[in-house]
Structures are given as structure tokens and as C-alpha cells.
Amino acid sequence: MDANDCWKNKISRLYLNQDLSDICFVVENERIFAHKLILAINCHYFRTLLYGAFAESKSNEIVLRQTPKAAFLLILHYIYKGYVNCEQMSVNESLSLLSLAHEYQIDELVSLVEKQFKDDALNLENIVDIYNVAFHCEIESLINKCLLFLELNSEQVVSDHSLFASLPLSLLNQILDRDTFYAKEVDLFKALVCWQKVNASIDAKNLFSMLRLNLIEPQEFNDFVRPFDIYSDSDYVIACKEDKKLRKKVNLYISPNTWFCDCYRKWHSDLKHIMECSTVRKVLYELKIARKFSCIEFEAQCSLLSKSSHFYLAVGIEKSILTAIYKYKVESNCSSNHKVTFPLQNIKFIHFDTDNIRIKISNLKIF
Template sequence: MAWINYNANFEPDHSYHHPDKMPTSQELSEVMSVYPKLKYFEALSCGLTDSLQTSLFADVQIEVEGETFNCHRIILASMSHYFKTMFTSKFKESGLPKVHLKDLNKEIFRAALEYIYTGQSSVKNSNVYHLLSCSSMLQIKGLQSICSEFLQKSLCHNNCIGIWKMATGHGLPELQKKSWETIQQNFPEVSKCDEFLHLSQDELIQIIDCKDLFTVKEEDVCDAVLRWVKGDPSRKKGLVAVFKVLRLTQMSLDYLCNVREGEEIEECSGCRTLVLEAIDKINSALPNEFSCPESEYRQEEVVCMVGTRSREPNPQKIEVLCYSFRHNNKFKFSTLPVEPGPCFAVCILNRDIYISGGYNQQNLMLHFNTEHNTWTECKQMKIERWSHSMVAVGKHLYLLGGTSRTNETLSSIEKFDPETGTYEEVGHLEVPVSSMTAAVFGTKIITFGGKLRDRNSASVIQFFDVSNKTKGVLGNLPESCAGSMGRAVYFEDRLIIVFREGQVVEYSEDTGPSIVCMIDQFDHFGAVNHNGEILVLGNRSGSFYAVLFNPYSGKSRHIPAPFKAPMCNFYCLKTTVSKKYLK
């Protein structure tokens, strides 16, 4: 069994809940419609519980650690694929009155039976690992999901390795993904935990070779490897395979010289050779000119700000700044080859940044490659526009509405394929608008508000489905949000829109828009999903502010602005960039 820190201090976070609000008549109607079913399942659960406790009509005995449980084949087979296969196959157990289960704890099996018969689960810190193993062995999918969700909420740097191993072993992709992300994002803390010292060589290599691994400097990764070696000296024999994935040429000469002389690699000639080769590469380059291949650099998540300067000497110049929360530092990307002017549109596709249109260059399309820090001017758009919106759906970009060179408000929707560099007009919005907020729900593009042909404020919510090219009107924004500039943020399966006047709106396709919170007003602002909350960065009257909004509690709070930027008309975007340019 994988080594797991069962004593890791973690508790599921139960502090987040949706804000209390009165249910709508539609919601009440939906609840009432399922009420008879709930009463039926409640009665059924009571009957099954009684059958388990009294052994009434029991037709099979399950023995675990010497204790016998009187059960019912039909119930076990209905909830467990393991038992279904056992009772319907030609195995000898299918007809036996008693079945012996090995490698199970009787109390854990009792808890699994409780779930099978009643739907109730008693998952807690002390039994979640064993219950997950039991439910995986017996193939009780519902209990597996409950244990998986419990562990996802409990993930921290102390337990993520053990959970990752267990999720991998039991084939739980969502839990495996979440625990892997926790390892990668918290490597400095994870590498100092006991679980790290119990990694196998292959597991260690998989972790430290990942391009998304966060580390302030590569020397810290090597230090973690050397601590891992000290935990079991026999690991020195295969250490060269680990050293091959270290980014040695991104480490300092002084550090490499110390590693070369260290006792950890004195018995590994292959490791010494790799270190000496890295030292020679660095020494052979001209001072300050050594550079690793771009493919060797790790990726790091950053917040990008794209906007125009709000001060002289050139107030119309667009800049792309990025901020790394882990480095607590601000960096500047390469200069745009062409200035689109204000009222451009921007979005992320496959980690790269695209800028389209703008008042000065209304058919412009620019592509920024985050891995190489380079801008490319793409083929020009067929339809000139500014004050429009742009979103990514699948592999394509869609440009919607806006204003033409002759100041006509547009309804046209244009699809851009970055791979072929081609454009296609695919449809029109029901209502021509500009300066609107746009978001994506599956194959639907939904726009919120904006400006009408006469420049009056629009409150209309409309959609265009890229899969079948249908369009329509879905409703209206609250009147106070009409015509206001907004920023859409995806939060799990929810869509949150922050408006300039401070309204925070949650939109649901079922219930429409509702204002869930009020925050500060901004002259210019951007918003991104950050660490389980929505971070709003903006300026007002020359001052820069930061607000965190918690979509679970519906509450907001001010925080010190992590960084400031002299920008207006800006967007905030989350993406990953090569650490080569975070210097």
C-alpha cells in the first residue's frame, strides 16, 4: 500500500456556503415536485435499515475479521458491482451461504454497509482512506465519490502526495488531478514533508520533471532531491536518473560546485558527470549571455494586465504587464509590434494572448506566444471593429458586435481559426451592441448589456450558439447594470460578472442574473479567479485598489493591492508563461 501520512492535520472546509436568499416560485415548485420522491426514498431507506438490523429475509452472510454480517444479495448487488459480479458469475461464492472477505477491517465494512443500505455515510478524517480503499475494492461508486470529494476539500501540502498516490491507485481522475495540482503549486512546502521522503524514484522524477512545478529557483529542487537521498542511502545507486531531469544549467556556479563536492553524489559518477557538464556549459558562455533552451524552462501562472498607459509621454501606448503572486513581483512582456489604440478586445486561447481591433487599427489581430515572449501580427480581420468583444470557444476565437469605422453599431459575429489564419462570418446577434460583456457557456456565447445604436445603455442578455448558429434574447440585466462595463469570471460551474459601478452579478441559465454583492466603484478595472475567490483590481481617481469577493459567502473585503499599474481601459487575464521571462 502507498505510504500515506494518516496523521496529517487537515479538516474539510465547511465554512463556505451559498448566500442565504429567498427561493423563487420556480425553485419552490421544483422542490415540491420532488418532495413525493424524497418521502418514498426516506421510507425505503427506513425499511432497508430495519432489514439490515433485524436480518429479516437475509440470504447471504458476509464474514469480515471473524464477524458475520447478515445481508441481502439483491441489495448488495444493486449498490456494488463487486457483489453483483460475485453473485451472478460461476464463481463458487455465487451460491455459498457465507462469503469471507479478506484484507478488510470489520468497522470499515460496517460503515460501507451503512451506506449501501441507507445512503448515509460516516466519512471522517480517521476512516476516509480506509473507506476509499474499501469502496474501491467493492466498487461502490457512490461511496467512492463521497470519499473523493471529502479528500478534495481536505487537500493541503501535508497530505497531497499520499492522496495523489491513492487516487492514482484507485483510478479516481478528478482527485488525482486536484492532488497533483496541489503538489505542483506548493512544492516548496511539499518537499519538506514526510510524505516527500517516501516517494519512489519514478514518482519523484514525475514530480520534479513537470513544467508546471512551482519553485522560486532550481537550486531548491536539487536540495529537495538531496534530502530525499539522505532519507534512504540506497537510493544513491539510481540517482543519475533523477539528476538527468534536474535543470542543472539554471543553477548558479557556486551551488553546482558545492553539489559536485557533496557526499550525496560521491558514489555516483554519472551524477558528477552531469554536474561537470552543466558547469562547463555555463563557463563556456560569455558573461551574462548563457541561456538554456526555452523548452527546459518551467511554466508559472501569472496575472496579466493588458491596457493603455494613463500618463505621459504616450497615453495611448498599450502595455502587457504580468504579476507573479509566488514571486511577489511584476514583469513586463515584449512590446506590441502595432498599436491598436483604445477599445480593443483581448482574450486567452491555449495560454496565449490575442488582441483584436481597436480604434486605430480596426482590422488588427495580434497573437502573443507566452512560451517565447513574442508577438505576431495575424492576418487582418474581414470586418473592421472596435468596442467589440472576443471570446474563445474550442480552438476558435469569436469576435462579436462592436462599432465600425463609420460608427455603425454591429451585430456581426466573425470566427477566427488561429491554425489556418482564416475568418468566417458565422452569424449575427439579435440586437446590435457594442461595449458589452461576453462569456461562454458550453457552445453558447452570451453577451450582457452594452451600448445600442443610439449609444443608449442596453440591458439585453442575448446568445449565439456556435454549434447550430442559433441566436436569441435570454432576458435583461438589472436596470442598475445596463450599459455598464463588466468583466466576466468563471468560478467552478458558476459565472460571475463584476460591473464598474460595483455590482457583482451571478448569472444562471435557469434563473437569470441576480446581484449578490456590492463592492467599490472603479474607473478602470479587471477581475480574475484567484485562490478560490475573485480578485478585482482597479483604479479610481488615480488610486489603485484590490478587492476579494468570495462567491460562496457572497461577501467581499479589501486587501492591499498586490501590485499597481498606471493603466486605463485594461483587462486582467490568468495564464501561464515561461519562467525564462520572469526576471
């Protein structure tokens, strides 16, 4: 063990150790001992709190009334030991730690926790909580992940009026303006009416102005929109004269990003290589975001390098941990269509492997 590791080891032993402690925090009625110098060296927030002009700097005991104990202990663990185990945390635990790490201005920990929000961690039950924390902490990458999830599930979000009504104003301002937040415009109107009822204290005029009236059919406007007197007939007529700005479903195009072959020829582009190279032996596809699927269809063009061989299909959410779901024996040079069904599971990566076959995959579809 070198001198640096020896020093880190000594510091880590002081975690929650009353020995030499000169500060005590009271969190959820529990006294937690710490060391001012260690906290101040590793965290600007604590340096300001304990050595700045605040009244707390003159006290040996500080009561933290709005601080969750579990998250606070993890903050101290990170400061003293240099790491926290995020992988076993629930979404709520991760959000709590993320918020506190942001409040304490520990950017490295914020980044570490944010990375734990894999695509499959987001669902309709927690998406609002995750977005709220991401927005409060100004974490653009996590905000964008939330927006993409909502786009991929837009019709379900719009049809669930209880869920839609819980969306914060900042989020609605973003998704309503996106061409890729797809739903029937009249359904968006109905959802917004519900949102307005639940959030009566908030002016929704700007939200309604973001709807694309010319995407609503005349009969729908007459039956569902006119009774609420939010738009006049002239508003609708004027809108219908404007060019239509359609909403489109998010393209779940699956692009090949890794392949292995014995071809050294230079191709004009990566995509041209994967589509036209006849010596590709392994192909890895990556989806834009992990989602649950139970069926994969594709066409395989195979060229044997021996009398008979196999190709295999494996899927998963981690590139390094894939589960084999399909094995196909190839006995001649051929082109064949395949439909593979399997138990519903989260998928981000699709990997084709071969024993000794040149293979080209096309018309890949996933459901």
C-alpha cells in the same frame, strides 16, 4: 409516499438486519449480516463474488481479512439506503471509503466521496496519503488537485526533506517535469539526494535526468553537486549551452467571474465588462484554490447614487456562506486604496457588495 419510495424504505430497513439474511461477512472479528440479492443488484463486485464462480458463492459466511470495518459498513449503508453522510468524516475515513468504493466498483460512491476533498482539506501532513489513494483509484480530478497544492507549496515541500522523501516515484515524475513546480534547482538536487537515500531500492537515475542543470549556478554546482558524482563536468557544460527552461511560481491570478449591475450594454468579453463597466454594484472573485490569508489590498473606484452609502467586503470558502470582514462609508465620488487585515483563514471567494454605489475594484492583492 409513492410506491417507489415505499419500496426503498422497506429495503433500507434491512440494513444490518439479520431478518431474511442469507450471507454473513466477518470483518475485524465482527459478524455483519446482509442479503445476497440486494448486494448483487446494486454492486457488480458483490454480484461476481456471491453469484460467480468463486468459492465464496457457495458459502453463507465470508471472512474479509484486509477490509476496514467502518468503510465496509458505509458501503452497505450506501447500498441499502442510497446515501452516506460524508461531510462529517475525517480525511482518513474518507480515503478508506474511497479506496473500498473503488475496489467494489461503485462509481457513484467514488464520485460522491471524491467531491468531499475540498481545497482546504489538503495539507502537508495528508497530501501524500490523498495522492496515493487518488493515483491508485485513477481519479484524475483529485490527482490534479494534489498537483496544484504541491505547486502552490513547492518551496516548502522541497525544503522539508522528510516530506520530500515520502513522495512516491509516480508523483515525483510528474512534479519535476512541471514548469510550475518552483524551487531553486540546487535545492531540488539536495532534496532528490535525500529521497534517493531513503528510497535506495528505487533507481533514481531518471529523476536526476529531469533536473535542469543549467539553472544551477557554477559555484553551486561545484560546492553541492559535484561531490556526489551524479553528473560529470561535461554534463554540466553541455547543459549550460542549452536554452534555459525556467521554473515559474503558480500564478494566483484572481479573476472576476460574477458581477451584478444595471448595465445592458454588450461588451466584447467578460473581463472587459468587469474592468470597464461603470455601473457594477457587486463583484465576486474566485481563487483557483482555497488558501489561508490574513490581508487583502485593493483600489476601489466609487460613484455615488445617493448622498452617502457603504460598500462591504466578505470572504469564505463556500460561495453561499461568506463572512463580512470590512465596511467602508463612501461620502463622495472617489478612488481610494484599502488594506484590510483579519485573522488568518481559508479563502476561496471574495465578495464586494454595496448599498447603492457603482463600484470598480482594481489592483486586488491577497496575502
